[in-house]
Amino acid sequence: MFSTSLALFLYLSLSIALVGTVYKLWRAFRPQHSFPRPLTPSPFTHLGMLWKLSHEVFGFRSLLRADKFLWLSAWLFHVSLLFIFFRHLRYFTYPVWSWVVEIQNLGIWAGWVFWASSLLLLLRRCVLPRVRYVSTPSDYAWLILIIFISSSGLLTRFVYHTDIVQLKVFILSLSQFQPTNFPTDTIIILHIFGAGILLILFPFSKLWHGIGLFFHPTRTQIDKVR
Amino acid sequence: MNFLKLKIPALQTDAMQHSEPYLAKAATQKALGYPEQLVENWQTVAVSKMGELLAQTPHLQAYLDNCVHCSACSDKCHYFLGTGDPKNMPVARQDLFRQVYRRYFTFAGKYFPRLVGAKDFDEKVLNDWYRYFHQCSQCRRCAVFCPFGIDTADIAMAAREILNSIGKGQRYTQEIIVKVESVGNNLGMSKPALQHILQNLEEDLFENTGCKIRLPLDEYGAEVLFIPPSADFFAEPHVDGFLGYAKVFYQAGLSWTLCSDATEAGNFALFSGSETHLQQIAARIHDAAATLGVKRIVFGECGHAWRVAHNLLPPLLKNLTLNRNYPVPQHICELSYDLLQRGALRIDKAKNAEKRVSFHDSCNIARASQMGNISGGQFKIPRALLTACCEQFHEMPRNTTHESTFCCGGGGGLLTDELMPLRIKGALPRIQAFQAVIATQQVTHLATICAICKTQLSQVFPNYRLERAQIISLHQLIGDALVLK
Numbered sequence: 001m002f003s004t005s006l007a008l009f010l011y012l013s014l015s016i017a018l019v020g021t022v023y024k025l026w027r028a029f030r031p032q033h034s035f036p037r038p039l040t041p042s043p044f045t046h047l048g049m050l051w052k053l054s055h056e057v058f059g060f061r062s063l064l065r066a067d068k069f070l071w072l073s074a075w076l077f078h079v080s081l082l083f084i085f086f087r088h089l090r091y092f093t094y095p096v097w098s099w100v101v102e103i104q105n106l107g108i109w110a111g112w113v114f115w116a117s118s119l120l121l122l123l124r125r126c127v128l129p130r131v132r133y134v135s136t137p138s139d140y141a142w143l144i145l146i147i148f149i150s151s152s153g154l155l156t157r158f159v160y161h162t163d164i165v166q167l168k169v170f171i172l173s174l175s176q177f178q179p180t181n182f183p184t185d186t187i188i189i190l191h192i193f194g195a196g197i198l199l200i201l202f203p204f205s206k207l208w209h210g211i212g213l214f215f216h217p218t219r220t221q222i223d224k225v226r
Numbered sequence: 227m228n229f230l231k232l233k234i235p236a237l238q239t240d241a242m243q244h245s246e247p248y249l250a251k252a253a254t255q256k257a258l259g260y261p262e263q264l265v266e267n268w269q270t271v272a273v274s275k276m277g278e279l280l281a282q283t284p285h286l287q288a289y290l291d292n293c294v295h296c297s298a299c300s301d302k303c304h305y306f307l308g309t310g311d312p313k314n315m316p317v318a319r320q321d322l323f324r325q326v327y328r329r330y331f332t333f334a335g336k337y338f339p340r341l342v343g344a345k346d347f348d349e350k351v352l353n354d355w356y357r358y359f360h361q362c363s364q365c366r367r368c369a370v371f372c373p374f375g376i377d378t379a380d381i382a383m384a385a386r387e388i389l390n391s392i393g394k395g396q397r398y399t400q401e402i403i404v405k406v407e408s409v410g411n412n413l414g415m416s417k418p419a420l421q422h423i424l425q426n427l428e429e430d431l432f433e434n435t436g437c438k439i440r441l442p443l444d445e446y447g448a449e450v451l452f453i454p455p456s457a458d459f460f461a462e463p464h465v466d467g468f469l470g471y472a473k474v475f476y477q478a479g480l481s482w483t484l485c486s487d488a489t490e491a492g493n494f495a496l497f498s499g500s501e502t503h504l505q506q507i508a509a510r511i512h513d514a515a516a517t518l519g520v521k522r523i524v525f526g527e528c529g530h531a532w533r534v535a536h537n538l539l540p541p542l543l544k545n546l547t548l549n550r551n552y553p554v555p556q557h558i559c560e561l562s563y564d565l566l567q568r569g570a571l572r573i574d575k576a577k578n579a580e581k582r583v584s585f586h587d588s589c590n591i592a593r594a595s596q597m598g599n600i601s602g603g604q605f606k607i608p609r610a611l612l613t614a615c616c617e618q619f620h621e622m623p624r625n626t627t628h629e630s631t632f633c634c635g636g637g638g639g640l641l642t643d644e645l646m647p648l649r650i651k652g653a654l655p656r657i658q659a660f661q662a663v664i665a666t667q668q669v670t671h672l673a674t675i676c677a678i679c680k681t682q683l684s685q686v687f688p689n690y691r692l693e694r695a696q697i698i699s700l701h702q703l704i705g706d707a708l709v710l711k
Contacts, residue, residue, distance in 0.1 A: 030284040034501060035538040037285075037380065039369055040593055041602045041629060056373070066298035066371035074296070074373075129237050130300040133312045134321060136343030138334070139295050204333060209374055212292035217285050218366075218375030223596050226540050226553050 007179035013196040020203030028215040039218035077117040083110035115150045152191035162188040230623035234301045235310030242311040245648045246357045250395035261393035268392040275391045289376045299368040308651035313358045316368035316378045359385040363638035365589035387499030398642035402494045411456035411490035439476045448483035454526030455491045455677035467699025488514035491531035497639030523555040529588035529676035536595035563607045572709040582618040582669045587631035588676035615707035620667040626659035636682025653686045671698045
């Protein structure tokens, strides 16, 4: 019964995330009825723009110029998140891809870095007056949710181990729409639940920034009007 | 010195709450097709106007959705650095708009307003809008540093257009739009007045140079239609730059003309956020070129005018038979640079020997347009011209020039007397940078290529123990160095 409910919750959150993503993409692709407004100097070719944009996406170049401390925390936060995602692939693939096996240790380290950098971001938000002034309750709530998911993940790995085989069987069974039993350990249940909430809110919140960036004329429009 | 250490002020809540521009008069609003005064159901009208703008410009919605409140922009605004008012932090300024957007256009804002900081569009919020969206010069410096490039200028334009549409237009900008649309320039100068001014200037030119340098008006069949900002006809130091353009045309042997229906490069509808008037004012340039049968269109030294000319005008000029061997439209700096490279200008640097010059990049040229069809040409070309006509050129600290340039403090439709305290405070970072090169390089003059920068800086300089005459037009320096005989 519990496993079925959890499965339903996960189906629901994944569906909402997918539908929301499609909706937000549809909205972003609407035509612009106004003059072009690239932020200059901007490249003249789309290839040049991609190159410049890649600096933003992979190196957070503008942020580096703006605020060094924030850049460090945010960059570590996002890179470790990427490795955590890669590491988690082993729960979703069978047989597990060899490169995913290779980076398991790196993924664990990334887990700690991620946890620490989220704390740094929360601390920054609480301490700096200029940041505190613009922070809404949801800004704090996001960081708390992320720290909660990350802590419960680390706890499962290092303190309250769960039956990992049973967990993986459950996850793989989701794709057959015949959910098996979920492990009964509280921490892993909370971890999965938190991740589900994150999925649901992803398209409708500021978490969308990673995709929204690609629709900002200041970062994507080339300069070739004349 | 390559880096200016900027002092970041402590937050002083509501420090600039008193600063607001005069309201547009009923007749002005009416002439532009807006309500004459604040309409009774303004809240409904404003929200529906916001919906309209979100539909027309999806990127506006993206900017509103994607801010993560990281505050990387918070210390990048000259008005914040000058005033310490937290609502002058770009992110907080955007949030004035965002809180209303969230309340009426997002699920979370409708059902959990407090959680996401959404607010009803009430009178208090409306007053904040009117005050603080008129404390933004739409210079885009914050967008350079935002990790996602969120453009406060775009949000401020949308906010002002919403204010216009509920009857809360800003007097200065709206009156100028009326004048340019009815008379042909921002200052409302008629053709006879203009003829008189040009005649006097021609006499001055003859007296000073001994050359018959003409300032033609409405001459059919001239090669170049020249569009200056109207301040260039008489304001100081603008007019000396105007004479500089004329000298360049004279030496190059180019036939040129002004057009009395389009004696204005500026387009204040960019500031007020009105797409309709923006197009309407820009269309005059097309009509003027068609009427006079010119082959080229050249713009004078004006920052936001060049943004409009560069980004919006080209499609409007498509059906004209212009000489496409030159950029359409062309900037006067591009024209002079082209002549310089072809050796068509005889320059004697020694004539500017007593001037030690620095260059102020104007925001709309630096961050919203380009010159010479080379990347970063908007930085290289003016500097190439300056070094060609001055022996002493020194850069201000790098974090205050090029794409990181600080606004003069008077752009975006704020160049009006009642906002003077704000303008003085907003000029602070630019002036600190200028003072830094005065201290280290004994710089005497600050050259620039924007009519608003020239007016603003010459007016606020005395407040910082600088002289008005220290601000100078780039083409004045070129004109002074030309060997005309």
